Each structure stands twice: as C-alpha cells, then as structure tokens.
Amino acid sequence: MIISEDNKNQFENLGYIKISNFIDDKNYKSLCSQLNAEINKKFDDNKRDVMQMGGSLIGNVNIRLGNKGQLIWDYLKKNNIEDVIYSLTGIEKDKFESFAGGNLLFPYPKSYNQIFHTDGKKEPRKIILSLCLNEVNNNNGPTELYEKSHKDEIPYWKFVFKYFFKKKYQLQLSVGDIFIREAFIWHRGTRNKSKDTRILVNFIISENKNKDLNYDTSHEISFFDNMFSSDLRGKVKEFIDVKLRPVYFFYKFFRSLF
C-alpha cells in the first residue's frame, strides 16, 4: 500500500483515514475469527469480574491482548504498516511504542452510547489503529466521530457548540480493513443493538512511552476499566451517565466552563 498525497491530506485534515481491504489474507481472517472466539470465551469465563469493572454499566470494557496482539501486528507489518503510519503521521518506526488492546461492547441490551470525548490530551500525541475481528456495522455499535475535531484542544462546552449539530462519521469495518485516527479526536462508542459482542482491536501508537497506556507484561488476554474507574466514585459517575444522561451532560458541560 502506497500512501498518496490525497491520503496524507485526508488524515491531516479530517483526523482519520479508513483503508479498506488492507490485509487480504485467508490466514489473517481465520486468526481474527479464532481471536474473536477466544476473547468471547474469556469474557464469558470472567463475567463476574468484568461486571465489577469501570465501563461495565455502560457495557464497554477495554481488552489487553497480551501476546495475541503481536500476531495481528505481524500481519500488519507484512503489509508495511510502519511505513504507512510514518507517511501519515511522521512518527518514525524506530520510535514507535505500541500497545495492543481493544474494547468489547456487551451485547444488546447491555450497552449504551458513550458521551463524546477525546482519548487523552493533544500531547503527548497518540495514534490509534483499529481493526475488527467481526464485522462492525450500524447495528453493533460503530464508533462515531466528528471529522476535523482533532485540531484544537477545547473544553467540553465549546465542543458542544462547535460540533454537536455537525454530521458525524460512523465507522463501519470489515475484517481486513484498518482505521487510523488521532486519539485526540472527539468520538464516542455507540450502542450495540445486536445479540453478539462487538470487539475492536486497537493499537495505540505513540512516539514515546506514555504512562497512561497501561503497558502490560502479561501474555494473557484480560479486561480492564474503560472511561470510568471501578471504585465507588467511578461507579456513581457511571451510574449517573447511564441512567441520568442529561444530568451527566450538564455536569460535564458546567465543569468544563471553569
């Protein structure tokens, strides 16, 4: 895959790019379906623990892929992903720090729309490469994002005025597609209306090791908090977010004013 000037301009201007059919390989497809089954089994076997985690009320928890992430990364590398990322972002491959993770949306009716947010701050810069293990369509919780919203660091209230009524991009993916975005773009996970979990694999790429990336030394697939912490304070916030969304919205809105 050669990155054209148009591709570069799109990434810079919109803050994201989707490359369809980036990996066209039967073995990769079977790896994805194996991994999908494996993560689902882990999820079922550890449901009690997962249900205590931050994000479990909204139905969206993070995944550590452990060494399984390497298998996927190897396929990406075979297709020169490092050159692609360098061309798009300017991050050189010997400076890559990459964390292999993902997130899992609970099946219907246990997942809800997230509130719009950015993943971290503008600095240190992070890039997120996402791919799916099972198709992501408009029924099973596609990520929604606002194009061009990665440029300025703005508080939530400003985001509301600037973007709320703008058109959202909805990310649909097939196995083999990849999606690269600035972590610092306004987006949200949406509700999974299907009966199956929706798993997105994310590689978080940064120039230097980020303390907040939760680097993992374990080789096992595991789950961890998403958006909210699992302590009482986090649980209360998440409860308000899920059950009393307008209250949570105003809380975020007014907090961002000061």
Ligand SMILES: [Fe+2]
């Ligand atoms: Fe996010």
